[in-house]
Amino acid sequence: MSQERVRRPTLDTIARQVGVSRATVSNAYNRPDQLSPQLRERIIATAKQLGYAGPDPVARSLATQRAGSVAFMLCEGLSSAFSDPALCILLDALAATVDSGDRALLLLPGTNDAGPRAASVIRAQTDVVVAYSLPDDAPALQAVTDRKLPLVVIDQPAVPGAASVRVDDFGGARLAARHLTELGHRRVAVLGFSLSADGWRGPATPERVRTAHFRVSLDRYAGYLKGLAEQGIVADEVPLWEAPGSVRELGREGARWLFGLRPRPTAVLCMSDELALGALRAADELGLAVPGEVSIVGFDDTPAASWGEPSLTTVRQDLVEKGRQAGALALRMLDGARPGRPVTIGVELQVRGSTGPAPR
């Protein structure tokens, strides 16, 4: 039951009490140079005494036409989001950047795999939206467009009128594949993310590849294939497992299946470090030596990659930079900047202990 609240003091209350106009009180808070220090002092003191904590943020937003927050949309619930270290790092950098622009970060988690509900987006008090790896047909994306809010997309297909930050997924994946072929591997498997937002978990079919909705998965897959093709290894020979999330347990499951194939792959390309860590565990459980019998490559270079034993050969992407760029872009669009050309974050291969020459 809503209790009977005492009416809160407003600007007007203070103005009347002090005997000045509302405008002056407003100025006391927002433009101290517009009034004498003494008067300002008096106003602040009165406000304090009356329990007035400053102009109401919502009313101020309405008047200034500035919501003061940056919305962040992601595909899954936060559960899966926060359990992905790569996303956490990015989000942190984003939040810090946004905060430095004096805005808060409004989180709009997805309720299902297609991103946030459109209704949440419609009601969100925000000036700009950052979308992270949504499928390109997400209703939330449409809602942003309808509201004509500036949009920054990360790891997603370009959206007309939106700024975009991406990683050279294709190039990074290709680098990883090349590394393996250089070590003499010929039977290589891919342990990847979902291609579409349907929760499928298992070996991918050609149709699934054709109808894929997630750009990152697709680009990395294409990069792997490209790198392998350069040594004459064709797509048909490259098994692909789809894991519906970047989580060790799912990586372990997929790797178990891949290691069960005959002939057994001598190397696995994983689309994230978490998946790779799961694969490492699977190899261990099956008694497969890494990198003696199988090599494993990750993607991201999260802290966990260099922590374990063996440490992970992986494709490093600068997640902090990614978040920072996205934040800066969002802030810039608020100032009316045009989207400009996509920002691409570079990648580089980190060779560590989990890869070695192909067994003969």
Next chain:
Amino acid sequence: MSQERVRRPTLDTIARQVGVSRATVSNAYNRPDQLSPQLRERIIATAKQLGYAGPDPVARSLATQRAGSVAFMLCEGLSSAFSDPALCILLDALAATVDSGDRALLLLPGTNDAGPRAASVIRAQTDVVVAYSLPDDAPALQAVTDRKLPLVVIDQPAVPGAASVRVDDFGGARLAARHLTELGHRRVAVLGFSLSADGWRGPATPERVRTAHFRVSLDRYAGYLKGLAEQGIVADEVPLWEAPGSVRELGREGARWLFGLRPRPTAVLCMSDELALGALRAADELGLAVPGEVSIVGFDDTPAASWGEPSLTTVRQDLVEKGRQAGALALRMLDGARPGRPVTIGVELQVRGSTGPAPR
């Protein structure tokens, strides 16, 4: 440079176009039962055609006196926050609960170790605040009080008028300590979080314990001591290392120091799984067998605890429940509910592979 925008359509635009009153258009969106379906249809169609995406969220908030979001304050930057799996799990559960109450989650990260800037709190468009493990003298907490916003605190000393969710830190720690004494350990060390928000890292002094600001650290420490004291082990004999964050690397560093003490502790009580994982690594590097030569106990029971080798004996707390309870409490306070008594989440000991009988 801000571009010359075409004036956006408002309720009024639509109303005029359709030839009805503003109230009716508002009803079309908020109370469909207040007008005939045909008219509503016509209004929606016109809105669509005019590019009107629905009532402006900020204006609506002002009129309804409901900001529509729940603010979440934490101590550190999101960086450290998101790298802490325990917090991630909690945050996810919180977000889901909040979302089900049709509110978004507004993140107010701390810029330093004393929590968010008071200014951010003052300007936040929110109806209720959830604070997580802030030091009890955080200025942000004061700002919430000044604004008279309902407050829910998690893992923090009680604040007058605020609802509170806590874990039985004391009990859990005591359980862990008892487990060790039952295994015959007498030389036990503690690897803990910071006692105060000053970034100190190193062995704790009695003064630091006396002037501590973080309740969780203090309660767990007290619980450990209590459990040990029951077997006659006194505080002086229990070295304590303060790590300024729940991160493996810091755990490793602290554990190295603890393992360097003479006589060497035969067991380490860690205030989080991440710290324990770091200790595990340190033991490995120093050639100490776990649990043969040293036993290690964690706290939280995050997924990583059962993933590694050896798996971690740890104090399990239900992080999902904790987040859910906090969310529910926040929602309830919005309905004007009184804070009620603190909600305490139970704990239980999970015995796994990292603890064993004390070496003789």
Next chain:
DNA sequence: GGCGATCACTGAAGCGCTTCAGTTACTCTC
């Protein structure tokens, strides 16, 4: 000592929406 500049402050017009007390025109009901 007169003129322009500066300082300190005010009035009023919004910002875009919700809501509530009506009003009007129908439809029942006996």
Next chain:
DNA sequence: GAGAGTAACTGAAGCGCTTCAGTGATCGCC
């Protein structure tokens, strides 16, 4: 066919703040 009831819609009063064009008064300057 009169009274009660209801469905469909409207007018106007807010919600609490910002901002901009003024208005006097005071100041500096030659």
